[in-house]
Amino acid sequence: MDLDYDLNVNLDGEEPQTSGDMNPEFAMDFDNDGFSNLRHSADFIAARRTLRNRAVGGEGTLLDQRIAKRRAQLKRKATGNLEGDDVESSEDDSEGDGEVGQTQATAADASSDEELADREADQVVDFVSGSDSSDDDSDASDPDDEDASELDGEVELADGSDFDDEVEASEDERGGVSDTNSLYDSDADDTELDLVRPVKVRARSNAPKAPTTPTGDDEESSDEDDDTSSESELDEEAEAIKREYFASDNENSDDDEGYPQSFNTMNLSRPILKGLTQLNFTKPTPIQARSIPMALLGKDICGGAVTGSGKTAAFIVPILERLLFRSRKNPAVRVLVICPTRELAIQCQNVAVKLAAFTDVTFCLCVGGLPMKKQEAELRLRPDVVIATPGRLIDHVRNSPSFTLDLLEILVMDEADRMLEEGFKAELTEIINNCPRTRQTMLFSATMTDNVNDLIRLSLQRPVRIQVDSAKQAARNLVQEFIRVRAHREADRPAILLALCKRTYQRKCIVFFRSKRAVREMRILLGLCGLNAVELHGNLSQEQRMRSLELFRDGEADFLMATDVAARGLDIKGVETVINFNMPHNFAQYLHRVGRTARAGTEGRSVTLAGEADRKMLRLALKSSTGPNQVRNRVIPPARIERYRQRIEKLLPQVEELLEEDQTDRMVAKAEMMVTKAANLIEHEAEIKARPRKTWFQTNGERAAEKAKGKEDYNAKFDPHGKSKRKDAGERKLPNSRKRRKATDEDKKALRSSMASIKSAKRTQWEDRGKAPGARASAGSGGAKGKRAKSSFSPGFTNDLTNVTKMGAGKRPTAAASAKSGGAGKKGGKGQQNAGKFKGKAHKGGKGRK
Numbered sequence: 001m002d003l004d005y006d007l008n009v010n011l012d013g014e015e016p017q018t019s020g021d022m023n024p025e026f027a028m029d030f031d032n033d034g035f036s037n038l039r040h041s042a043d044f045i046a047a048r049r050t051l052r053n054r055a056v057g058g059e060g061t062l063l064d065q066r067i068a069k070r071r072a073q074l075k076r077k078a079t080g081n082l083e084g085d086d087v088e089s090s091e092d093d094s095e096g097d098g099e100v101g102q103t104q105a106t107a108a109d110a111s112s113d114e115e116l117a118d119r120e121a122d123q124v125v126d127f128v129s130g131s132d133s134s135d136d137d138s139d140a141s142d143p144d145d146e147d148a149s150e151l152d153g154e155v156e157l158a159d160g161s162d163f164d165d166e167v168e169a170s171e172d173e174r175g176g177v178s179d180t181n182s183l184y185d186s187d188a189d190d191t192e193l194d195l196v197r198p199v200k201v202r203a204r205s206n207a208p209k210a211p212t213t214p215t216g217d218d219e220e221s222s223d224e225d226d227d228t229s230s231e232s233e234l235d236e237e238a239e240a241i242k243r244e245y246f247a248s249d250n251e252n253s254d255d256d257e258g259y260p261q262s263f264n265t266m267n268l269s270r271p272i273l274k275g276l277t278q279l280n281f282t283k284p285t286p287i288q289a290r291s292i293p294m295a296l297l298g299k300d301i302c303g304g305a306v307t308g309s310g311k312t313a314a315f316i317v318p319i320l321e322r323l324l325f326r327s328r329k330n331p332a333v334r335v336l337v338i339c340p341t342r343e344l345a346i347q348c349q350n351v352a353v354k355l356a357a358f359t360d361v362t363f364c365l366c367v368g369g370l371p372m373k374k375q376e377a378e379l380r381l382r383p384d385v386v387i388a389t390p391g392r393l394i395d396h397v398r399n400s401p402s403f404t405l406d407l408l409e410i411l412v413m414d415e416a417d418r419m420l421e422e423g424f425k426a427e428l429t430e431i432i433n434n435c436p437r438t439r440q441t442m443l444f445s446a447t448m449t450d451n452v453n454d455l456i457r458l459s460l461q462r463p464v465r466i467q468v469d470s471a472k473q474a475a476r477n478l479v480q481e482f483i484r485v486r487a488h489r490e491a492d493r494p495a496i497l498l499a500l501c502k503r504t505y506q507r508k509c510i511v512f513f514r515s516k517r518a519v520r521e522m523r524i525l526l527g528l529c530g531l532n533a534v535e536l537h538g539n540l541s542q543e544q545r546m547r548s549l550e551l552f553r554d555g556e557a558d559f560l561m562a563t564d565v566a567a568r569g570l571d572i573k574g575v576e577t578v579i580n581f582n583m584p585h586n587f588a589q590y591l592h593r594v595g596r597t598a599r600a601g602t603e604g605r606s607v608t609l610a611g612e613a614d615r616k617m618l619r620l621a622l623k624s625s626t627g628p629n630q631v632r633n634r635v636i637p638p639a640r641i642e643r644y645r646q647r648i649e650k651l652l653p654q655v656e657e658l659l660e661e662d663q664t665d666r667m668v669a670k671a672e673m674m675v676t677k678a679a680n681l682i683e684h685e686a687e688i689k690a691r692p693r694k695t696w697f698q699t700n701g702e703r704a705a706e707k708a709k710g711k712e713d714y715n716a717k718f719d720p721h722g723k724s725k726r727k728d729a730g731e732r733k734l735p736n737s738r739k740r741r742k743a744t745d746e747d748k749k750a751l752r753s754s755m756a757s758i759k760s761a762k763r764t765q766w767e768d769r770g771k772a773p774g775a776r777a778s779a780g781s782g783g784a785k786g787k788r789a790k791s792s793f794s795p796g797f798t799n800d801l802t803n804v805t806k807m808g809a810g811k812r813p814t815a816a817a818s819a820k821s822g823g824a825g826k827k828g829g830k831g832q833q834n835a836g837k838f839k840g841k842a843h844k845g846g847k848g849r850k
């Protein structure tokens with residue numbers, strides 16, 4: 001092969017670079033025997049460095065620069081450098097920015113006609129009476145203050161009817177006064193009003209419903225209700241089984257009584273208390289108050305609480321406390337925290353390092369996208385805590401010679417359901433099998449979906465379930481807004497988003513999309529409209545992802561446009577608004593997305609563009625709200641949407657061009673990467689060949705298949721549309737109530753029989769135990785790496801059930817009790833036995849201290 005590679009790339013449409021660090025004439029030859037004739041290698045490396053710096057450098061990315069350039073061109077057009085249509089178009093483009101075109105002269109007051117029209121539109125209207133009440137209360141100097149209109153426009157919807165009726169009513173009663181009582185806006189509404197209506201949320205009652213006027217959707221609607229009730233019955237049964245499984249049931253209570261109200265009463269060591277104080281954590285959050293004492297006892301925990309409720313510290317604090325009493329003579333990886341995304345792992349490490357500021361505990365971060373070699377070197381020093389993403393961790397387990405989990409004492413799986421969704425089940429199983437069975441395991445998530453059950457059975461022993469809030473509940477101070485997008489109006493989504501970002505939610509706003517391409521398109525569009533947006537998704541390098549987050553965190557970017565990679569766990573202070581460009585595929589994901597705001601007791605708002613297919617999800621969202629007036633309907637005047645739609649249309653060619661250029665960039669980057677690899681191979685051939693061959697846990701194809709399956713399973717378990725769930729559950733979704741009743745009975749029978757088999761297995765277990773006492777313990781005591789039985793519903797599971805009964809489930813330990821017992825719990829001898837198995841070393845140490 002003889003290939004000339006000409007790196008004469010004109011990346012910006014600018015003159016080719018001829019500066020010293022980049023040779024535009026650069027060429028290199030590849031030949032048959034292994035790329036040996038590389039010429040000008042110094043020039044190439046310099047060129048590569050330049051490209052990379054420009055991609056992640058301080059002046060913004062290549063795309064940023066291109067967007068800025070295009071925008072400058074638009075400005076120039078608007079100032080009269082160009083004529084005719086172009087001028088007209090750019091005038092429109094500049095609307096609202098107060099910067100360019102004919103508006104430039106009057107930029108200070110941004111007084112284009114459209115702006116004025118919008119100002120008028122923002123008046124507050126009592127939409128029941130139809131009267132305008134804005135003059136009295138709204139701040140005339142702040143035309144975009146839509147919150148003012150929300151306050152004045154609050155009306156309860158459709159008294160006496162439930163939410164379903166409201167949705168149906170909106171279908172039939174378009175226009176007129178009755179329409180103001182519907183959840184959604186009507187197409188007939190052409191007024192310049194931007195209304196926000198609170199939606200009244202009521203508990204579903206069992207009383208028979210008043211007959212409603214039949215509509216085309218009625219059958220579907222009644223089926224949905226039937227489905228919901230049958231599901232809830234099954235859920236109750238499933239709950240009963242869970243109650244048997246988990247060690248304690250009364251941990252579900254919202255009641256704070258009996259739980260420590262201060263970190264000082266938790267028997268924590270001084271360095272930990274100092275760390276907490278430094279972070280201004282004065283009082284434990286409910287999940288912390290419940291989890292920390294339990295974790296200090298060495299118990300396995302399955303913890304759930306709403307987003308932003310402090311789950312990270314709930315497991316980090318007891319970990320640190322325990323590590324204070326480790327043996328310094330034998331350094332080892334004693335704690336492993338697994339997180340689903342790199343960003344979450346990095347964030348978790350930051351929190352842990354801050355909390356450990358006054359201790360000597362060491363950490364190592366092992367995530368993909370960061371140099372493997374550096375991590376290997378750090379692991380060789382045997383840090384106390386490893387915080388990792390599953391894929392990279394497996395890589396280290398398999399390929400880093402000195403890394404072992406043999407001495408692991410605590411395993412934490414944060415956002416376990418997300419890891420399963422990402423298809424990491426096999427990885428997690430492998431990791432769990434590599435950990436000693438005597439470890440303590442903690443599993444946390446805001447949404448503990450059913451698909452986690454297998455993982456719980458596989459990895460936790462007699463876990464204590466600590467569910468502070470309902471797993472389907474949104475944060476307390478979150479106001480959820482919905483904007484209806486009618487089926488034939490789907491194409492208006494970008495215009496609606498632009499209207500929201502330009503006028504209403506102008507800063508500290510995260511916008512979620514389903515695809516990476518959508519993120520990029522809308523980011524370009526917002527950029528061309530003068531908004532400062534950055535993006536976060538899996539197509540970016542880790543450096544670029546981190547940079548986007550930093551810019552958004554520091555307030556240098558007002559909008560973070562993201563895929564679901566940012567939906568979980570990210571804790572960014574001061575996020576005011578989360579916008580869902582589309583409803584996510586499942587409700588758990590919705591809760592995580594909107595959970596990026598209203599964190600740690602602060603207020604926040606989510607705005608979701610809800611299509612016709614999202615009704616069920618909408619209903620779940622209504623149920624997830626915790627207080628009155630926390631769910632609202634936002635109505636954006638069609639005239640305004642139309643204006644933004646036209647504006648977008650004019651910008652589309654620019655967007656397309658930028659996307660194409662971006663695509664070319666990526667291809668160049670890919671080619672560049674391959675050449676780098678080749679250069680490395682030439683330079684370090686001998687060393688590379690001498691290395692032991694890497695083993696991979698899965699091939700790329702297997703990984704992709706696993707991920708697809710994980711997503712499908714996950715959606716099946718948490719999908720309001722229920723299709724895959726119904727497929728799983730066989731007869732669960734049936735067209736009429738008679739069949740439904742029959743199906744429910746069958747389901748109940750099936751559940752009863754599985755309960756019976758559990759009980760009988762339990763009995764067998766007891767008998768076995770009688771013959772071979774401590775069988776389980778002895779299995780683990782032989783070596784650190786005793787493998788647990790992989791179970792679906794069998795040995796491990798029944799084993800755990802046995803132990804639940806034995807340990808005296810439901811006894812809530814107080815800090816004092818735990819201190820006295822040295823980790824043995826309240827139940828004297830039995831508790832002591834358990835504590836031994838859980839390696840309550842830290843607590844024994846704790847006792848010694850006192």
Ligand SMILES: Nc1ncnc2c1ncn2[C@@H]1O[C@H](COP(=O)(O)OP(=O)(O)OP(=O)(O)O)[C@@H](O)[C@H]1O
Nearest residue numbers: 281283284285307308309310311312446569571600
């Ligand atoms: N005891 C406390 N007092 C005050 N603030 C706290 C306390 N505990 C945690 N926080 C703060 O609450 C915020 C949310 O915490 P964290 O990220 O741990 O929540 P989370 O429950 O893990 O959220 P998610 O489910 O979204 O991952 C953080 O900014 C953290 O600093």
